Amino acid sequence: MPYRPFDGQNCSIAGALAIIGERWSLLVMREVLLGRRRFQEIKRNTGIASNILADRLQTLVDHGVLERRRYSDQPEAYEYVPTRRGLDVNPVLIALMQWGDRHLAANGPPRVPVHTVCGHDAEPRLVCSHCSQPIKAEELRVRPGPGANEAQRAEPLLPAD
Amino acid sequence: MPYRPFDGQNCSIAGALAIIGERWSLLVMREVLLGRRRFQEIKRNTGIASNILADRLQTLVDHGVLERRRYSDQPEAYEYVPTRRGLDVNPVLIALMQWGDRHLAANGPPRVPVHTVCGHDAEPRLVCSHCSQPIKAEELRVRPGPGANEAQRAEPLLPAD
DNA sequence: AAGCTTAGTTGCATTTTGCCACTCGACTCG
DNA sequence: CGAGTCGAGTGGCAAAATGCAACTAAGCTT
Incomplete structure (x- = not known):
C-alpha cells in the first residue's frame, strides 16, 4: 500500500x-x-x-x-x-460497474444485476430517502455532518457546477 | 498506474x-x-x-x-x-462514503448528502428498478449480460453466500 | 513413483511513489 | 524598483510497491 x-x-x-x-x-x-x-x-x-x-x-x-x-x-x-x-462493498462495485457499463461497454454490459428478492433484472437506482425521487449524479451535494471537524464545518461549500 | x-x-x-x-x-x-x-x-x-x-x-x-x-x-x-x-463518478464516491460512514465513522458522518432537487438531506438508497423495493447489499447477484463473452456466458454463477 | 492441486513464500528486477527543491510568469507591497 | 508571493507545475533521487518466475510443502491421483 x-x-x-x-x-x-x-x-x-x-x-x-x-x-x-x-x-x-x-x-x-x-x-x-x-x-x-x-x-x-x-x-x-x-x-x-x-x-x-x-x-x-x-x-x-x-x-x-x-x-x-x-x-x-x-x-x-x-x-x-x-x-x-x-x-x-457490493454497492461500491455496482456503482463502478454502472459507470463502466455507461461509459466503456461498447457491446452492452457483460453482466447485469439481479435482485434476488423479486427475482428480476434490476438496474439498481439511487433514490432520495426524503422525496423518494430518483437522484441524478449532478443533483447531489454534501453539507458538514455531525462528525465534521472545525475546518469541515467552516466550509459548507456546495459546488456550483 | x-x-x-x-x-x-x-x-x-x-x-x-x-x-x-x-x-x-x-x-x-x-x-x-x-x-x-x-x-x-x-x-x-x-x-x-x-x-x-x-x-x-x-x-x-x-x-x-x-x-x-x-x-x-x-x-x-x-x-x-x-x-x-x-x-x-459521484455515485461511486457516495457508495464509498456510505461504506465508510457505516463501518468507520465513530462520531457520526463527517459529511451528509443533500438532494438539490428537493433540498433535503438524502441518504441515497439503492432500489430495484423492477419491484421498486430497497435493495440490501446481499440481495444482489449478477447474470451474464448481452456483452458477455464465451466464458462469462458459461458461468451463470450466482454466489450462495 | 511421478505428477497434479492448493496455498502460498522467496528473490530479484522493474516501476511507481513520495519528498523536496526549483522554475517561470504575473501580481502586489513598500 | 526590488522583494516577496501565488499558481501551476517540472526534475532529481531515494524508498516502496509491483510483477514475474521459481520454489516449498502437504496431500491426493494414476
Missing part, C-alpha cells in the same frame, strides 16, 4: 479507500462477491500475482472485510468469505 | 478501475465534485505530491473525466471541471 497518507482527513471516502480502495483489492472483492472464493480461483480470474494476492487477502482479513475459513481438510483448502463489511 | 493488467477482462468493474480506480484519482474526484477545482486547492486538501497530482489530473483529462479550463489569464490559472463522465 502506498505509504499511508490518507489518515487524518476525517473523511469517510478517504477511510474507505485506505481499506478497500486499492485496485486489486476491489477486484478481489468482485471475485469474492461473485462467488469465487478460493485462492487459485481468484488468481486465475484476475491475473493477479500470487504474492500480491496473498498480501491483499491478508489485509482484507485484517480489516474484517473477509474471513479466512478452512473449506476442507485433505486436501487442505481455504475459502475467503465476505463478512458484513465485505457484503457492504 | 501499476502496469496495466486490467485489460482483456471484459468487465465494467475492471474497466472503471483502470480509469478512475486509483486511490489518488478517486480522492481527486472527491475534491473536484466537492467544488475544489484548482491545482493548489486539491493539493492542499488531499496532501498529494505535486508530480503525482499533475500526473493524475493529466490521465483523468486524457480519459475525458475532467476538462482543463483556463480560469483566468493574469494570473494564469486553471480549473479542472468534471465532464459527464466525471459527474457520473
